[in-house]
Amino acid sequence: MSTADEKPVGAEEKYAQSESIEQGRRRGWQRRLLEWGVEARGIRPVLIEERTDEQYSKIFFIWFSASFNLLPFSAGSLGPIAFGLSLRDSCLVILFFNLLCCVPAAYLSTWGPKLGLRQMVQARYSFGYFGVIAAVLLNLIGMTGFCILDCILGGQTLAAVADGNLSWSIGIVIIAVVSLLVSFAGWKLLHWYERVAWIPVLIIFLIAVGLGAKDFRHIPAPAEPADAQLVLSFAAVIAGFVLTWSPLASDFSCYMRPEVPSKRIFCYSYLGLVLPTVTLQSFGALVGACLASVPEWEAGNKTGGVGGILEAMLSPAKGFGKFLTVLLALSVMGNVAATFYSISLNMQILMPVLVVVPRYVFSILATAIVIPLSIVGAHSFYSTLSNFLGLIGYWASAFIAIVLEEHFIFRKGAVERYALANWNIPGKLPSGVAALVAGMCGIGIAIPSMDQVWYRGPIAEKTGDIGFELAFAVTMVVYPPLRLLEKRLWKNV
Helix, strand or coil, X not given: CCCCCCCCCCHXXXXXXXXXXXHHHHHHHHHHHHHCCCCXXXXXXXXXXXXXXXXXXXXXXXXXXXXXXXXXXXXXXXXXXXXXXXXXXXXXXXXXXHHHHCHHHXXXXXXHHHHCCCHHHXXXXXXXXXXXXHHHHHHHHHHHHHHHHHHHHHHHHHHHHCCCCCCHHHHHHHHHHHHHHHHHHXXXXXXXXXXXXXHHHHHHHHHHHHHHHHHHHHCCCCCCCCCHHHHHHHHHHHHHHHHCCHHHHHHHCCCECCCCCXXXXXXXXXXXXXXXXXXXXXXXXXXXXXXXXXXXXXXXXXXXXXXXXXXXXXXXXXXXXXXXXXXXXHCCHHHHHHHHHHHHHHHHHHCHHHHHCCHHHHHHHHHHHHHHHHHHHHHHHHHHHHHHHHHHHHHHHHHHHHHHHHHHHHCCCCHHHCCHHHCCCHHHCCCCHHHHHHHHHHHHHHHHHCECCCCECHHHHHHCCCHHHHHHHHHHHHHHHHHHHHHHHHCCC
């Protein structure tokens, strides 16, 4: 029986109560995820007192495992298969361009412990709060493209083992979903996974080398000296493969103690990138050079792509060989999981209002985007791979030039010159006009300098593909005067 003080509950009150209950449930799930070790932090800076990780070797393993999989193997095979280069010329390009192009990502990794900033958040100090969105869009395209290539490779390899009982599409879904589970939890699980994921892959590749050794004698001798244009075009592919790690380099090191020597982080990162990339790309070039002379490998390539080649190489081991091929297919998860992690961060920078959304939500969104695109691109893998890797390095060259010059010329290489409290305040960051114009100049000169299957620029017709080299050089020349003018006009940092 109601008293005079009691009031009937109206529709608005009932709605508010239901909303409160629903919010409580959501907060309960979020607390439970945090208790399980899932990282919710997005792009907010990691404070000095939160940078406590002293296991610095983690950065070596995250680069090593992310690079120790099927994708560098397939990229190296493009030298003989797509560009017609000899094994010697392919390996020389692989060696020298990787030694050079792994330097930027390794160096930018050293900024994570010093600043506690994700890489594209740090880029706000040159591109500005809104200007960096253009760089983030290009970075998201690049990262999504790599995830697509990895999922295609893994899916094709699983299908090759299944003898027609598993489609490429189902294989792609399996790779993407399992990678999501690793990236979903964030920093701790990702670093633990990358620490151990490379071990079975190394063993399997060693077995593949042993089983295929008898067929390596079929390497054809080069009929004529390598054409300079083909060498430079393949070099653009190799550069695009590693330069694009730079825009996400410090994402994986920003929880480490700020007093760690930068040389130590650099060496861990550089070796973690160079060793697996050079080794597997050279192995891919070796297999690609022998492909036409080994009918079983060529047949595997026609039916299952790179996965079919490796399945054919491991086939003498029979059922055990199929098991090893499945593990090789899963090796791409190290790359996909790390990239999903950075994609989730970049989405918050792309749309700053979403900074309040937990990071792991964007890993799910990235997976939903990658799966259908991978299925669509699965039937033209080699052309997709060569075109994508050739294109993606151009913008990364311009980006690297801008952030390095901002750091060394205008910040004097000093951490103290970054006002970290201003990371999310548009009016206290550069306008970004100088960086955007310089970047457009770099990309603009890259267009007539590129040599792709679908387009060859007038400069490239005479020199070969020198797009990423000219993009870096022109941006280096243009950015300093534009930045000085920007500082004078806008009176900002």
